[in-house]
Amino acid sequence: MGHNGNSYYIGIDLNDSYAMVSFFQQNMKEPETVSTVAGSEEFQIPLVLARRKSIGKWYYGDEARRLSKSGEMVCIDQLLKRALNSEKIVIDDDSFMAEELLALFLKKVMELPSKLGNPSSFDRLVICVDRLTKENVSMFYGMAAYGHRPKGELLLFCTEPGQVTVAS
Numbered sequence: 166m167g168h169n170g171n172s173y174y175i176g177i178d179l180n181d182s183y184a185m186v187s188f189f190q191q192n193m194k195e196p197e198t199v200s201t202v203a204g205s206e207e208f209q210i211p212l213v214l215a216r217r218k219s220i221g222k223w224y225y226g227d228e229a230r231r232l233s234k235s236g237e238m239v240c241i242d243q244l245l246k247r248a249l250n251s252e253k254i255v256i257d258d259d260s261f262m263a264e265e266l267l268a269l270f271l272k273k274v275m276e277l278p279s280k281l282g283n284p285s286s287f288d289r290l291v292i293c294v295d296r297l298t299k300e301n302v303s304m305f306y307g308m309a310a311y312g313h314r315p316k317g318e319l320l321l322f323c324t325e326p327g328q329v330t331v332a333s
Contacts, residue, residue, distance in 0.1 A: 173284050175275055181245045183209040184270070188278040188287075197310050199277045210274055212261040214266055215240045216256055225273045244270055245294075250302055268308040289318045297323040 171191040178185040185208050189196040198208045207215040213227035215238040216222070224232055233240035239256045240245070247254070247263035254261050269294075292305060305321055 172201050172288045173286075174219050174289045174291060175278060176293065177271065177274065178293045179245060180295055182212055182214055184274055184276050185209055186277050188283055190283075194326070199281065201228070201277065211242075212244050212270065213240060213242045214244065214270055218257060221259075222284045223269060223273075241266060248304060264304055264308065270309070289320060291320045291322060293322045295323070297321055 174189045175197075176187045176188075176189070176196060185198060187196040187198040194307050200207050201210055201332045210226040211230055213226060213229045217224075217232075217238055219237070226236070229238070229240060241254055241263075243254075244263060244267045249266040250263070252263040254263055254266065272327040275287075275290070276285070294301060302321055304320065
């Protein structure tokens with residue numbers, strides 16, 4: 166549960182290029198969307214991870230894009246598409262399944278609201294995608310294998326016009 170017994174929700178709008186993260190507690194009038202830059206109105210977070218070659222540290226979003234230009238980083242984009250295609254990504258001597266990297270990205274962006282003083286655990290994670298298929302529903306629920314499954318309930322929504330699809 167969130168602060169003072171209020172239910173606490175995190176929502177992620179996700180497409181192959183960007184993610185947007187919002188949070189909501191019952192004592193709020195409407196959800197609040199968070200940015201990776203304090204005080205900024207830039208809410209779209211590039212769906213990108215970058216890994217520093219020498220030490221294996223991961224960066225995400227705009228920071229990943231910026232740091233990867235130095236040549237010291239390996240940048241991985243199109244994480245959603247690659248995860249749905251079950252791609253294997255090789256960096257130096259390490260290999261990763263794209264699902265694992267998408268789960269890492271989601272874990273990092275789910276931490277954003279807690280940096281604003283919100284609870285670090287939540288009751289429900291809502292992920293909105295353009296289209297729900299049997300494959301992507303299975304993939305999101307399968308992310309538990311990488312240790313990134315939320316403790317609360319996971320709901321998936323489809324944002325495709327004319328489609329109202331919910332998987333829970």
